[in-house]
Amino acid sequence: MIVMENKSAELHRMIMDEHLCPYGLKSKDLLERQGFKVVDHHLATREQVDAFKEEKGVETTPQVFINGKRIGGYDDLLVHFGKAKPKDERSETSYQPVIALFAMTFLMAMGAAFVATGSWVSARTVEWFVAFSMCVLAFLKLRDVESFSTMFLNYDLLAKRWIRYGYIYPFGEALAGVLMIAGVAMWLAIPVALFIGTVGAVSVFYAVYIQKRELKCACVGGDSNVPLGFVSLTENLFMMAIALWMSVKLLTA
Known part of the structure; x- marks a missing residue:
């Protein structure tokens, strides 16, 4: 042996x-x-x-x-x-924070939808997934609004023209997310989400795909190593999509 x-x-x-x-x-x-x-x-x-x-x-x-x-x-x-x-x-950038965030918010949405409707995956799951994600992303920005607004100024077109927008953005994202989770005051949540999502999508697309700049994304706060690009664009497109989807639901209700 x-x-x-x-x-x-x-x-x-x-x-x-x-x-x-x-x-x-x-x-x-x-x-x-x-x-x-x-x-x-x-x-x-x-x-x-x-x-x-x-x-x-x-x-x-x-x-x-x-x-x-x-x-x-x-x-x-x-x-x-x-x-x-x-x-x-080692790379100076990492997608790990957003992968963990979106995985967690999707599981939260599935759990909440199951309690509310008896189904793990449904239209409500998707709605709450986007709304929960908006709230968590807003929280990460609100931990240090000063740091977020500074990083945000690197690429957001509106913030460059109106500095205060960088401070207001996280509160708008949080407000729209909470209202969409509760299903109330859609008259306010929809335009807020559509506005910040549209401005954000245009800004990211311009900075990354037109100017070809390599920047870090402020989407998960001002201290992240997440590269600006697909993730940031997706966040904003999700906000635009959920706002349009909620609008259609209201009009056809």
């Missing part, structure tokens, strides 16, 4: 009364999930931390060593195990 030799790694991390390093915990968990026996060295005082850094010539903790070779901190460990790309190969 062949006996597999246990893999071993040394981990040096801070564990103090006032601070338990989260990256140290993540490093330990990752090593154990990769089948390593972890020799866990605790740095319990600031003096021990400073002495360790000076001895090893490092600036941060935790630090991982495998077979005597220094791997580095948690981010370096992810790269070592092929779970992340090196920093110089």
